[in-house]
Amino acid sequence: MGGPCCGREPKKPFPHSDITVSYRINKEKCKGCGGCVAACPGGFKLGEDGKSMIINQEMVEKSGGEKICPNKAIEKAEEE
Numbered sequence: 001m002g003g004p005c006c007g008r009e010p011k012k013p014f015p016h017s018d019i020t021v022s023y024r025i026n027k028e029k030c031k032g033c034g035g036c037v038a039a040c041p042g043g044f045k046l047g048e049d050g051k052s053m054i055i056n057q058e059m060v061e062k063s064g065g066e067k068i069c070p071n072k073a074i075e076k077a078e079e080e
């Protein structure tokens with residue numbers, strides 16, 4: 001007597017396949033050294049002001065994100 005318990009719910013890992021992080025350049029901290037462009041040419045380019053610009057967020061993420069810049073000019077902004 002007594003049926004099997006059916007009240008269990010499998011735990012699902014939180015899906016996180018989409019990148020929800022974006023990066024921005026703090027122009028005041030950026031020295032225009034080009035280090036990030038050298039480290040990740042597909043992710044950054046130097047703009048007309050001589051400062052770095054992000055051209056591909058995904059490449060920046062894959063190349064190390066804010067750690068790429070020794071001057072901490074790459075800042076991470078998490079988005080919901």
Ligand code: SF4
Pocket residue numbers: 025029030031032033034035036037051052068069070071072073074
């Ligand atoms: S973001 Fe950092 S690594 Fe890139 S040019 Fe500016 S100072 Fe150099």
